[in-house]
Structure formats: C-alpha cells, structure tokens
Amino acid sequence: MRQTRERVAVIGCGNRGRVYMDLVAEQADRFEIVAAADPIPSRVSRIKSMAGGKSFKSFSSADDLLDAPKLADVLFVTTQDRYHYEPCIKALHKGYDLVLEKPMCSSIEDIIKLEEVATRLERRVVVCHVLRYTSFYRKLFDIVQSGQLGTLISVNASEGIGPWHFAHSYVRGHWSVMEDSTPTIVAKCSHDMDILHWLIGSRCKRISSFGSLSFFKKENASLEAEYPMFAARRYIEPNVRSWLAQVFDYSGVSEEEILTWLDDSPWGRSVFACNNSAVDHQVVSLEFEGEITATFTMNAFDEGRNYEITGTKARLRAGDFCSQHMDCDIVVSEHAGGKVRKINVKDQNPHPKYGGYHNGGDVGFIKALPKLLGSQTPPLTSLSTSMHSHLMAFAAEEARRTKQVIELSAYYQGHKSSEHALD
Ligand SMILES: NC(=O)c1ccc[n+]([C@@H]2O[C@H](COP(=O)([O-])OP(=O)(O)OC[C@H]3O[C@@H](n4cnc5c(N)ncnc54)[C@H](O)[C@@H]3O)[C@@H](O)[C@H]2O)c1
Structure with a gap:
C-alpha cells in the first residue's frame, strides 16, 4: 500500500466524475483532489469546491491537463464513451495510473491496444465495474465459491433497465445512437457480462445473441x-x-x-421521434470453460437485476424480484426437498447520499480504491479481467448483428492489431 495521500485528477466532470469526486473528497485522509478538466466551467468549479485545496488546478480540456506536467498519481477518466482511448493513452505515457469508467473504450480494438500500452508501461488501470464492490454481489460470489451449490451448471441472468430509464438514456440520451456511443449491451450490460464472468469464474468461449429495437421508433x-x-x-x-x-x-x-x-x-423529444438505434431488448447465450452455460436478457420494460444459478447440489434465486416479493435478497434451495435458506444481505457501505447508486457499488469502489491502486496483487477489476468482460459484450453485439455464433478467442485474435498502439 502507498503510504501518502493519493493525488487525484479527473477529466470529464459530468455525472460520473462528480459522483466519484464527491466520494473521493469524503476520504480526505487518503486522497487529495488536485485538478479537473471539462469544457463546461461550472462543472470544473463544482469539483474545485469539493477539493477545497488552494493548489487545485482547473483545465478546460483533457488535452490541456495532459499537456501540463504530471500533477497527480491517479487520473479518473469519466468522459463519454467515445473519448476514453485517446486521453487514456496520453495519460499512461505521462505516468498516470488510471481509474477508467466502463465501457473502457468504444471499440474492442482500442481496448486491446490500451491493455498492451498499460502492460508495457507497467501502469495500473482500474475499471469502474462497481457492482463487484457491493455487499450483494460479494455475497453471491461467496456462495458460489463456497461450493454449497455443488458444481456450477448454469446461470440465467437478466437486467430490466426500466422504461423511464431506458427512454432517458437509450432513446433520448447519450447512448441512444449506438454508432455515436457504444451498443446497449456494451454501454449498459458490460456490468452484467462482468458479473457473469466473475461469478462463473472462468472465461467465456462462445456467444450467440438476438435482439432489436421494437418499440421506441x-x-x-x-x-x-x-x-x-x-x-x-x-x-x-x-x-x-x-x-x-x-x-x-x-x-x-x-x-x-x-x-x-x-x-x-x-x-x-417524443420517444417516437428520436434518431435512436439502441436495441430495447436483447438475449445472449453464452458457453464458458468447464461447459457452464449462461443466458442473459436485457429488456427496457423490466425493472432490476435477477439471477438463477443452478449447481449439482442446490439452486439459487437472487435479485430485485426476491427482494420485492420474497422478503429476502437470496434464496438457496437444496435439491430433492433439502433445506431452503433465505438470506438478507446487509449493506456494508451504507451512505446517506450515494447508498443507492449501483446498489452501494460506487461507495464500495471508492472505499476500496487505495488498496486497488497500491497492492501488489491485481485489483478485483483489473484491466485484463475487465477486458474479458468487454470482449464478451462486444462479441454479443457482433453475434446479434451478424446472427452468428462468435468464438471469443477467434474474435479476440481478429481484433488484435499487428500495429502498435498510439505513441
Ligand atoms: N459505472 C457505471 O455504471 C456508469 C454509469 C453511467 C455512465 N457510465 C459511463 O461513464 C462515462 C461518463 O458518463 P456521464 O454520464 O458522467 O457523462 P456526462 O456526459 O455527464 O459527462 C462527461 C463529461 O465529459 C466532458 N467532456 C467532454 N469533452 C471533454 C474533454 N475534451 N475534456 C474533458 N472533459 C470533456 C463533458 O463536458 C461532460 O461534462 C461514460 O463513459 C458512461 O458510459 C458508467
């Protein structure tokens, strides 16, 4: 662990940058916010008021901040999806470790190149797959790992984005035109791909997918x-x-x-008069190493995340449906009429303002950050782990678009460029 306070800078002071900096500012004994960049001056000023320190520096663009001498240990990259790769590469060369919002980049080629550069330069890049830092997902992971379900056979997972949320973000908003941002399965569901990859504990081998934009047109x-x-x-x-x-x-x-x-x-705008292309429902089927199968459904009209995990000894149901209708967060039922255990998960990171953000994941992530950046072991959301989750998401989109089964190793090789990344 690093001994001194981490000096933190941020580029992109919108919604996510602001939440992270507010949480970082609460840990003044561990972090010092030293700089922020955004073309909208009021957004930089808001970060400045959170930072409090006299030496805080304001910039009007990522380039301006990155052209200045290195001024922090860690740089948060919370610009929009299409503007992650260039500032990340520049920052890595400048000597920054990175906290990078998902989706890591807007193409799988860029993600692969980013990993190459970070590895070559020995920089740490922690990806904001914040759900891994919630008490709920940690409990799910521990149950699966404990072996009480037996050998893992199959997982069904779903994410209902919710009609209003979908309309706000994927019909009218930043992620409505997939070609200008990232496909929905990447923009929203790289979290879900990441959770599947984490819970199952092996790499995904192949993927098929179907889905379309049916309603908001x-x-x-x-x-x-x-x-x-x-x-x-x-x-x-x-x-x-x-x-x-x-x-x-x-x-x-x-x-x-x-x-x-x-x-x-x-x-x-009317939700029927936007130039949106983001699909409003999509199913993905996946095969992992160890012959474990999974399905995932994204749906604009459902609400919340749900899981059915089946092993050779027991099955598990968990998520929003359980919490709302079964008076618990997780139910584990042993096969053949064995014991049924209902589990409520206590949030280990309650927070008056941000407790509800990603189920407490934003709070848990920032709390864990000094350890993630400082320890010798790779962080829970290391670059290579997060790269595999993103590979799954981009391959799912490719499968949906082409109606083909995508082999992940071939997909990775096909997108690995022989050229060197930006220098
Ligand atoms: N982890 C999650 O669950 C999660 C949730 C929502 C969004 N995201 C991702 O977080 C990222 C940011 O999303 P957001 O909702 O905060 O977006 P936002 O649009 O609110 O913020 C982006 C900010 O970047 C600024 N910006 C634009 N060009 C810039 C430049 N050249 N230099 C510096 N700043 C610049 C914009 O002015 C804006 O303030 C996106 O990639 C998004 O997909 C992740």
Whole structure:
C-alpha cells in the first residue's frame, strides 16, 4: 500500500466524475483532489469546491491537463464513451495510473491496444465495474465459491433497465445512437457480462445473441397518447427531477425555464421521434470453460437485476424480484426437498447520499480504491479481467448483428492489431 495521500485528477466532470469526486473528497485522509478538466466551467468549479485545496488546478480540456506536467498519481477518466482511448493513452505515457469508467473504450480494438500500452508501461488501470464492490454481489460470489451449490451448471441472468430509464438514456440520451456511443449491451450490460464472468469464474468461449429495437421508433408515433408515462414534461415532476439533474443543472431554475430548456433539448423529444438505434431488448447465450452455460436478457420494460444459478447440489434465486416479493435478497434451495435458506444481505457501505447508486457499488469502489491502486496483487477489476468482460459484450453485439455464433478467442485474435498502439 502507498503510504501518502493519493493525488487525484479527473477529466470529464459530468455525472460520473462528480459522483466519484464527491466520494473521493469524503476520504480526505487518503486522497487529495488536485485538478479537473471539462469544457463546461461550472462543472470544473463544482469539483474545485469539493477539493477545497488552494493548489487545485482547473483545465478546460483533457488535452490541456495532459499537456501540463504530471500533477497527480491517479487520473479518473469519466468522459463519454467515445473519448476514453485517446486521453487514456496520453495519460499512461505521462505516468498516470488510471481509474477508467466502463465501457473502457468504444471499440474492442482500442481496448486491446490500451491493455498492451498499460502492460508495457507497467501502469495500473482500474475499471469502474462497481457492482463487484457491493455487499450483494460479494455475497453471491461467496456462495458460489463456497461450493454449497455443488458444481456450477448454469446461470440465467437478466437486467430490466426500466422504461423511464431506458427512454432517458437509450432513446433520448447519450447512448441512444449506438454508432455515436457504444451498443446497449456494451454501454449498459458490460456490468452484467462482468458479473457473469466473475461469478462463473472462468472465461467465456462462445456467444450467440438476438435482439432489436421494437418499440421506441417512428412507426409507433400513433401510440403517443397511449403512453403518457414517456412524456418529456414529466421531467418537472419531483420524483423525475433526479434524471434531469444528470443532464441539466436546474438549481434555482423555474418550471417554466425547465420546460423552455426541454423544448430545445434532446430530452424534450417524443420517444417516437428520436434518431435512436439502441436495441430495447436483447438475449445472449453464452458457453464458458468447464461447459457452464449462461443466458442473459436485457429488456427496457423490466425493472432490476435477477439471477438463477443452478449447481449439482442446490439452486439459487437472487435479485430485485426476491427482494420485492420474497422478503429476502437470496434464496438457496437444496435439491430433492433439502433445506431452503433465505438470506438478507446487509449493506456494508451504507451512505446517506450515494447508498443507492449501483446498489452501494460506487461507495464500495471508492472505499476500496487505495488498496486497488497500491497492492501488489491485481485489483478485483483489473484491466485484463475487465477486458474479458468487454470482449464478451462486444462479441454479443457482433453475434446479434451478424446472427452468428462468435468464438471469443477467434474474435479476440481478429481484433488484435499487428500495429502498435498510439505513441
Ligand atoms: N459505472 C457505471 O455504471 C456508469 C454509469 C453511467 C455512465 N457510465 C459511463 O461513464 C462515462 C461518463 O458518463 P456521464 O454520464 O458522467 O457523462 P456526462 O456526459 O455527464 O459527462 C462527461 C463529461 O465529459 C466532458 N467532456 C467532454 N469533452 C471533454 C474533454 N475534451 N475534456 C474533458 N472533459 C470533456 C463533458 O463536458 C461532460 O461534462 C461514460 O463513459 C458512461 O458510459 C458508467
């Protein structure tokens, strides 16, 4: 472990950058925020006020920060999906260790090149697969590892993004046009691929996938009146304001001014009149080493994450459905009428403001960070582990697009460039 406080800088001070820096600022004995970069000055100012220190430096772009002499030990890269690779490569050459938001990069080629450079330069890159740092997923992992389910046979996992969340992010928002950001299965579900990879504990061998954009499209414009739940003016409702806050700083702004802002904003559009391409449902089937099979379903109209894990001795059900309807977080049922155990997971990282963010994963991740950066052993979300999860997600998209079974080792080799990464 490093002994002194880690000096932290951030590029991209939007939604994610702000949450991480707020949590980092709470650990003033372990971290010092020394710089931030974003073209929107108010966003940098907000980080500056969290940092508090007199030596804090503001920059208006990632390039400006990275052209300056190295000023921190760790750089958080929380810009949008398409602008991860270039600043990461520059920062690695400059000597920074990185905390990198998922998706790591917007193409698998770039992810592979990023790993090559980081490995060559011996820099640490920790990817924000924050779900691994929640008490719930840690408990799932421990149960699977303990052997109480027997030999693992199969996993069914699902993620319901939720209709409003989907409309906000994947119809009107940043990830609505897959070609300009990343495919939904990468943007949203690289978390789910990562959890499958972690729980199963082996590498994925092959993948098939189907899915499409069925509902949120122009052909369904006549349904507008039937679906008031998607109306843009709902952004002024108190329980929807937190979504607005992700894209518009409305403090001190009247309802009328919010509505005027919406008129000119992508978030003011009808969900049937956007130029979106993100699929609203997708299924993925996967085979892992050890002949373990898995399925994963992403669906805009379901809510929450759920798991069914079957082993030779017992089966497990877990997730949002259990919590809402079965009065527990996890149920383990031994086969042949054996014992049934209901488990409630106590959140080890409760937090008044961010406890609900990724099930407590954001809080757990930042708490674990000094250890992740400092220890000799690879972090839970090491670059190579996260690269495999991303490989699964990109291969799933390729399988969906081409309607073919994708062999992961061939897919990896096919995207590994013979050229050297950016220098
Ligand atoms: N871990 C998770 O679960 C999770 C959740 C949501 C988003 N994400 C990912 O986090 C990343 C950031 O998402 P977000 O919602 O915070 O986005 P955002 O749009 O709110 O923030 C991105 C910020 O980058 C800034 N920016 C643009 N160009 C820049 C430049 N040249 N230099 C410096 N800053 C620049 C923008 O002004 C903006 O403030 C994305 O890759 C996203 O997919 C991860």
